[in-house]
Amino acid sequence: MSGNTGWVDRAKRVIAATYGRYPIAPVRGEGCRLWDADGSEYLDFLAGVAVNNLGHCHPKVVEAIREQAEQLIHCSNFYQIPNQIELAEILCQTAFAGKVFFCNSGAEANEAAIKLARKFSREHKGENRYEIITALGSFHGRTMATISATGQEKVRIGFTPTLEGFRYVPFGDFEALEKTVTSKTCAVMLEPIQGEGGVVVPPEGYLRKVRTLCDQRDLLLILDEVQT
Ligand SMILES: Cc1ncc(COP(=O)(O)O)c(C=O)c1O
Structure with a gap:
């Protein structure tokens, strides 16, 4: 040894x-x-x-x-998986969502959220509504889409060109977020408390205002809870 x-x-x-x-x-x-x-x-x-x-x-x-x-x-997703279904039922009963997507990592969860937001928007709102607003200082993973979503230049060094369609705003600044929404925006993606960015807690009421803005402007709200 x-x-x-x-x-x-x-x-x-x-x-x-x-x-x-x-x-x-x-x-x-x-x-x-x-x-x-x-x-x-x-x-x-x-x-x-x-x-x-x-x-x-x-x-x-x-x-x-x-x-x-x-x-x-191991049992592939080609089959019905009783344990997976039971866990999904518990999550649906105790959390907010109606359906569950299981994956292996935070980056994959965020990839799926980005893909879902784009697909939903394309199917329901048209071709040109694909931008996602994320926060400066955020961290969403190390795949190509998630380093594109991440609001830190250092994670993109050496990997450009990254995926287009992300806009970044200061975390916790509601006015900046509101101003950045355009007719191209399909979603807002945030960590409720930034983790890798240094345990940054947003001002009181920020997330509630973001929720209301998303409802008013018909935007999807993606909460990356990998650390929270
Ligand atoms: C907020 C957040 N999102 C996504 C990730 C990526 O998760 P994973 O390393 O499981 O891909 C992390 C990892 O630290 C994270 O803190």
Whole structure:
């Protein structure tokens, strides 16, 4: 077994350098604690970038994964998937939406939202209503459409030309958003609280005003809740 330094050296040889990584190789977790390859213990405030919200290796989660793995490992979307349907029913009953689209990442969810907004607008409002307004400082993912939606130049360096049809406004500035809506706008896309942008909370009432504006101007409102 390698220690942390050993894993860093091995990673350099075979792992694409798409992320700046800490020289720590977690090998075991329990609740909110992690242990690395050198045996050091950590309180895990990162939580897999905010997604391990049940902690590491909770016995009930482990049991559910084990039980499922013994029954059926993978089943494609060509079939009806009972577990997926049951989860969708729970989400529809407890959240706001009428239907659920399952995917593997935040970027894919946002890609789907961008595609849905464009398709809906094309079918219901005509050809030229495809622009989406997003916020400066936002982060929506690392695919081509989502780096285009992201309101930060640095994520686009080296990848231009990006997808056209995005306008950016300062986050939390309702007047700026209102002024940017044109006859070409089909949707507004926002994080309710910006995450990667530095945990930016908008002014009180901002989101309510955005909701009303979208209703009045017949725009779709896409809320990226990947971190919230
Ligand atoms: C607000 C927001 N949207 C989208 C993403 C992209 O999610 P993923 O890394 O799962 O593609 C992130 C990731 O940090 C995010 O914070």
